[in-house]
Amino acid sequence: MTTALETIPREELALRWQRCREALAQMVPEAGGLLATSRTAIYWLSGSWMNGLFWLPREGEPVLLVRKGMERARLESSVAAMAPYRSYRDIAGAVAECGGTLASTVAVEMNGLPWTMGDKLRSALASVTLLPGDAALGFARSRKTAWELAKMRLCGERHNFALAEVLPEMLHAGMTEREVSHAAWNVFFELGHGGPLRMGNPGEETFLGHVAAGDSGNYPSVFNGPLGLRGEHPAIPVMGYAGKVWKRGEVLACDIGFCLEGYVTDKTQVYFAGTPDEVPQAVRVGHEFCKNVQDWLAENLRPGAIPEDLYMHCVAWAEREGLAGGFMGLGDNKVPFVGHGIGLVIDEFPPVAKKVRTPLEEGMVLALEPKFGIPGVGMVGVENTFEVTADGGVSLTGDMHDIVCIDS
Structure with missing residues (x-):
């Protein structure tokens, strides 16, 4: 049976999530959660170097959104809620399938996306207010x-x-x-x-x-x-x-x-x-x-x-x-x-x-x-x-x- 080389314990991930939430409350208080976009940040939050996104709500269960590599994500990550997606337009629905809600105001790791992909994300989430979340994420990781x-x-x-x-x-x-x-x-x-x-x-x-x-x-x-x-x-x-x-x-x-x-x-x-x-x-x-x-x-x-x-x-x-x-x-x-x-x-x-x-x-x-x-x-x-x-x-x-x- 295939086994992961290492799995970051859920207790360790929960500590990181809490640090992010504290940083959001201090630096982007109007945001209802953080959307991580870079693979580095997704790894830090999930334990898997994933092609996808990570939704961390201010309260409730986070969701690892996977564009490719679901089998690897399930093998390596101790995150309970995972959902596949193909387009940014699928994000809200994928979060809902896991029992969560995408907030109306979201702090986004903007440096994790090139300009073209950032424009696509903003267009796909036209009803959502997107705010810079990089400073809060960087402080939490520091x-x-x-x-x-x-x-x-x-x-x-x-x-x-x-x-x-x-x-x-x-x-x-x-x-x-x-x-x-x-x-x-x-x-x-x-x-x-x-x-x-x-x-x-x-x-x-x-x-x-x-x-x-x-x-x-x-x-x-x-x-x-x-x-x-x-x-x-x-x-x-x-x-x-x-x-x-x-x-x-x-x-x-x-x-x-x-x-x-x-x-x-x-x-x-x-x-x-x-x-x-x-x-x-x-x-x-x-x-x-x-x-x-x-x-x-x-x-x-x-x-x-x-x-x-x-x-x-x-x-x-x-x-x-x-x-x-x-x-x-x-x-x-x-x-x-x-x-x-x-x-x-x-x-x-x-x-x-x-x-x-x-x-x-x-x-x-x-x-x-x-x-x-x-x-x-x-x-x-x-x-x-x-x-x-x-x-x-x-x-x-x-x-x-x-x-x-x-x-x-």
Whole structure:
């Protein structure tokens, strides 16, 4: 008999549903429920990566609406009410068949649909008022449950082991960025990496992450992160370039995520081809500053902290040290944040950035990534994934944040 690889307990799903309902009551109080449209959100709410929709009423039984894959949904999900549908026009009827009612005002996960499909949904539900539900859903997902934290802690442990202990044994000067990327993949897959590194921002993509040797770290980038890279090709600006060789005396920045059973941790490890005595002074200064910033952020990653305040403190600190020019990227690569939430996707709520005034809560998980670009040299700095606790941020991806020197 076919069995599911894993079934998220109904009690766990019920906790997530309750968090969504609380967020809706606070942020979209006029909505009678949430309609999730992205497969990531549907998985989080149902336990199955489904082609369909998920209706979560403010009260009563949720309904998993399945466009394709009902057999898999029944196998994997502990949701009691499921119904097939072919068209958005079937939504209200399918919910009614399960004993529920589609509310007259619905909060919709709008980022889960392309514009054309959003227009079709609005047309099919012409009598229903559709309001943005993304913020409420994102806030609910930002607070990880104990079940989720267990996944992310194990993910972070393997991530650290890969980048801090195993990969250094495979690196040497003379490797191309592409060869480094492939070596990292081999290590990651051996440790259970699941493959995809999902992004929440519509249209954003990544694959393994960024591998940048020397001045590749400042190469112009369109990715919403500080680390530049040449990538595989202009059409595939990820991983590393086969034509860029990591030379002795150069830094190598590996900003690559680890995925375990859907959950992601983020980590950047900087390597140097040479001995510790050969590390240039500018590299030492920039990296040490980033370590200090990360340490301060982690110490202050407590319930009640305001992300904007944390960000502005770091920006002012860089200005006082005369390091503002390279902090969080050079030129157009500079980004207006020093961290971001993370979980089922890399870029979850909340970012540590201006205008983000939502207080942190215990159980949130954030990737802190202070980086520093050095003209003609590359990028240094750190990134690690932290769990928010009453005693400050606890690193899930290791506590060794120095540059690793590879003298071979």
